[in-house]
Amino acid sequence: MSKVKFYNGSNIPLEFHRARIVQKVNLLPIEERYEALVKGGFNSYRLDSKSVFLDMLTDSGTNAMSDLQLSAMMKADDAYAGSETFARLERAVEEVLGKRYTIPAHQGRAAENVIMRALIKPGDIVPMNYHFGSTVNHIKLNGGKEVELLNRDSFISNSDELFKGNVDLTLLEKCIEEYGRERIPFIRMEASTNLIGGQPFSMANYKEVRKIADKNGLKILLDATLLGENAYLITRREEAYKGASLASVIRTMCDLADIVYFSARKFTCSRGAVICTDDFQAKLLMDQVVAVFEGYVTYGGMSMKEIEAIIQGLYEATDEDYISQSPSFIKYFVDEAVKLGIPMVTPAGVLGAHVDAKLFCDHLRLQDYPSCALAAAYYLCSGVRAMDGGTASEGDPNNPLVFADMELMRIAFPRKVFTLSQTMYALDRLKWLYDNRKLIGPMTFDDIPGMQRCFRTPMKPIGDWPAKLIAKFKEDFGDSL
Numbered sequence: 001m002s003k004v005k006f007y008n009g010s011n012i013p014l015e016f017h018r019a020r021i022v023q024k025v026n027l028l029p030i031e032e033r034y035e036a037l038v039k040g041g042f043n044s045y046r047l048d049s050k051s052v053f054l055d056m057l058t059d060s061g062t063n064a065m066s067d068l069q070l071s072a073m074m075k076a077d078d079a080y081a082g083s084e085t086f087a088r089l090e091r092a093v094e095e096v097l098g099k100r101y102t103i104p105a106h107q108g109r110a111a112e113n114v115i116m117r118a119l120i121k122p123g124d125i126v127p128m129n130y131h132f133g134s135t136v137n138h139i140k141l142n143g144g145k146e147v148e149l150l151n152r153d154s155f156i157s158n159s160d161e162l163f164k165g166n167v168d169l170t171l172l173e174k175c176i177e178e179y180g181r182e183r184i185p186f187i188r189m190e191a192s193t194n195l196i197g198g199q200p201f202s203m204a205n206y207k208e209v210r211k212i213a214d215k216n217g218l219k220i221l222l223d224a225t226l227l228g229e230n231a232y233l234i235t236r237r238e239e240a241y242k243g244a245s246l247a248s249v250i251r252t253m254c255d256l257a258d259i260v261y262f263s264a265r266k267f268t269c270s271r272g273a274v275i276c277t278d279d280f281q282a283k284l285l286m287d288q289v290v291a292v293f294e295g296y297v298t299y300g301g302m303s304m305k306e307i308e309a310i311i312q313g314l315y316e317a318t319d320e321d322y323i324s325q326s327p328s329f330i331k332y333f334v335d336e337a338v339k340l341g342i343p344m345v346t347p348a349g350v351l352g353a354h355v356d357a358k359l360f361c362d363h364l365r366l367q368d369y370p371s372c373a374l375a376a377a378y379y380l381c382s383g384v385r386a387m388d389g390g391t392a393s394e395g396d397p398n399n400p401l402v403f404a405d406m407e408l409m410r411i412a413f414p415r416k417v418f419t420l421s422q423t424m425y426a427l428d429r430l431k432w433l434y435d436n437r438k439l440i441g442p443m444t445f446d447d448i449p450g451m452q453r454c455f456r457t458p459m460k461p462i463g464d465w466p467a468k469l470i471a472k473f474k475e476d477f478g479d480s481l
């Protein structure tokens, strides 16, 4: 796994960085964790971070920055227009991603707003490997509709398929034939497909998608938010790219796309977002939207300090020591969890270790919101904040019997943040919970709001199962936190 072998035969990930600034974290007693859950409506997004021991909700904006990023922020040129910092960003985008025109926005979904407003018209169809929540909302808000092209096997959590993010090429051809290319502004490819467990697509598949796009005169939009990790897994899993540099794989992936965008909160360990392209007409259309919604086209809603951090982060995205850190911790966690019998998404993906909540809580029905119940129970027994990625967040608010494709709990591994002993603690408590899983009970909605409800909606347990879980915890752990 690691490029350094241990004399004692251990197969554990080894960090190639050192911590020089640290932040204290606090583990509350289980009774106070229960109070925090009640206050937060049993929705991990609504927990106060001071009640959280290990914040493994997401890697969005929570990756550790490097010393070079922090120091780069000090040289920001704050000029409203024509900033030197923007010129440096253009140069970094051209050098790392190979695109000529750079358009900044204040975060990933703002970039999606810009792209979809500029390029989608009512009645349009966007074929994609798989959706991300904010992407679909922006497509819909502009009168379009997504068509998803993953093979059904991609939703099997425990499998050997190395590239679950691949497009089913037959489905793509069928989609173009059925809707007609005039209605398709672009095909969207999402690197390290987030909602199925951070699963990559292969370069071979992507090149086939490019061929189909060319045959039909279509553009490709690459969501590069998790591009570094997808490129890293290509170098590990795809024969033709074994030994290739991350920089070259990233560059090839961008060369195959007409428009590339990323949330810098993930890709470059900073804040903000960037869109880039060689397509001058598309750039002109997008510039107009930026000027209305984001600010002037050389800062796009970001502070220049953030843009300096993005610039340095772009170069660091080609550094395997940095990029491999989170995937190798995730792989370690997933492999160990599987050995303990815990149902995980395999092969290990990126951004987090994903637990199959449907199998973990196989005594619950889908309408009991198992991944939400699992995330609440996991916080209760560990103080670890994980994310519910299932029906409570992905289902149809107007029809409780429409279920998400997968029922996952994500234990995120932001880059360079958690130590191996913290990782082992998170695993230990997950194993305890697995052994006591029958105590996890059903959840229900306190209310049913609309878009992005995962962020906001309070949930509540049905019955007194949290009290029973607390009692068992006290029995097994005594005074331990």
Ligand SMILES: Cc1ncc(COP(=O)(O)O)c(C=O)c1O
Pocket (backbone or CB within 6 Å): 060, 107, 108, 109, 110, 132, 134, 190, 194, 223, 225, 226, 263, 264, 265, 272, 273
């Ligand atoms: C694949 C993908 N695309 C887009 C976004 C949206 O980015 P942001 O959270 O910066 O708005 C995210 C965020 O997690 C993402 O994972």
